[in-house]
Amino acid sequence: MSSPSTGERVQAAVLRLAMNLPPALQRRLVGPPVVREGQRLQPETQMMLTLQRVSGEPKVEEQPLEEARPLLVRQARAVGGHQPVGRVDALRVGGGAGDLDARLYVPRALLGDRRPSGLLVFFHGGGFLYGDLDSHDAPCRFLAEQAGVRVLSVDYRLSPEHPYPAPHDDAVTSYLWAVQHAEELGVDPARIGVGGDSAGGNLAASVALTVAEAGVRCALQLLVYPMTDARAQAPSRRTYAEGFYLSARFMDNAEEALLTDPAQREDPRLSMVLRRDVPALTAPAFVVTAGFDPLRDEGEEYAALLAAHGTPVTHVRHEGLIHGFFNVVGCGQASRAANLQIAEQVRAALG
Numbered sequence: 001m002s003s004p005s006t007g008e009r010v011q012a013a014v015l016r017l018a019m020n021l022p023p024a025l026q027r028r029l030v031g032p033p034v035v036r037e038g039q040r041l042q043p044e045t046q047m048m049l050t051l052q053r054v055s056g057e058p059k060v061e062e063q064p065l066e067e068a069r070p071l072l073v074r075q076a077r078a079v080g081g082h083q084p085v086g087r088v089d090a091l092r093v094g095g096g097a098g099d100l101d102a103r104l105y106v107p108r109a110l111l112g113d114r115r116p117s118g119l120l121v122f123f124h125g126g127g128f129l130y131g132d133l134d135s136h137d138a139p140c141r142f143l144a145e146q147a148g149v150r151v152l153s154v155d156y157r158l159s160p161e162h163p164y165p166a167p168h169d170d171a172v173t174s175y176l177w178a179v180q181h182a183e184e185l186g187v188d189p190a191r192i193g194v195g196g197d198s199a200g201g202n203l204a205a206s207v208a209l210t211v212a213e214a215g216v217r218c219a220l221q222l223l224v225y226p227m228t229d230a231r232a233q234a235p236s237r238r239t240y241a242e243g244f245y246l247s248a249r250f251m252d253n254a255e256e257a258l259l260t261d262p263a264q265r266e267d268p269r270l271s272m273v274l275r276r277d278v279p280a281l282t283a284p285a286f287v288v289t290a291g292f293d294p295l296r297d298e299g300e301e302y303a304a305l306l307a308a309h310g311t312p313v314t315h316v317r318h319e320g321l322i323h324g325f326f327n328v329v330g331c332g333q334a335s336r337a338a339n340l341q342i343a344e345q346v347r348a349a350l351g
Helices: 006-019 023-030 043-054 065-080 137-147 166-180 199-213 235-239 248-258 262-266 296-308 334-350
Strands: 087-095 098-106 117-123 150-154 187-197 221-224 285-292 313-322
Touching: 006 023, 006 043, 006 065, 023 043, 043 313, 043 334, 065 137, 087 150, 087 166, 098 137, 098 166, 117 137, 117 166, 117 199, 117 334, 137 150, 137 334, 150 166, 166 187, 166 199, 187 199, 187 334, 199 221, 221 296, 221 334, 235 296, 285 296, 285 334, 296 313, 313 334
Parallel strands: 117 150, 117 187, 187 221, 221 285, 285 313
Antiparallel strands: 087 098, 098 150
16 A cells, blocks of 8 residues: 555545534534434534535546546545554455455454454445445454454455456455465454455445355345445435535446346345345344434344344444444544444454
């Protein structure tokens, strides 16, 4: 991972300063609160969106792919900051087309501890089109340290170079690889879970279902504002389609790149809200949604479907936050608090 440029460091410093101002001062600077469906956007989140707008920061979805991918990484670095962690090991894990790059994050509390720990196999968000190990380096460091477990972040193949089902094949193969290599990773095979945000949440949910059908246990599925319905029919897809970071154009670009056949939208491996059954061994789920997020409703619909089939589910909606808050661990208070809660759930399940 290359070092941030001077411009990136200045941008991050300004953002941290603005988002760490007292909420009352933030409110005076950004104006009246944004209220939708009885939910009030957090002042620091409103501040972040305002700064992005007035600074002229380009939108990822409006750039050519070769420019959009590094832009998303730069934006993630700005809100992620530098997060300490005990050790980061570069690995190659078994994927659908051979080995995939991965990073194993080891928290400081586990350095020198020979006892097996828990492990979260993690898949980054980005619409299956953007994102990589660097875009989610900060939240993976944060999660490992705060949860006290190892985190294995996998760089699965992206579309349009590798359309559906390549990312899903990679995710399942990577999870099974982690189970098979538990001893060399220093983890307890009974305490391996899977997680991801957005598109990565879709992959994590798919892995949890697939391995359960194969009789392989999974200790947790962490689904952070997951995409669970490629038909894009949920009301929140329209209510929050513009102005809250994740836009309709971003989602359209991502789905156009991922899918080679419109019928794939109905595939329950991708649109798991369409499943008619849930395997008995399906891992307990911690589902996290954001109030001002186009993917909110389908994530909550999937949480309800799992619960209706007897899967233990804990669901939390952070009403004042937007899609992408999982990356915001380096500035502000509200997003960091939400991520601390996520880490506590991972610690309880895998620690």
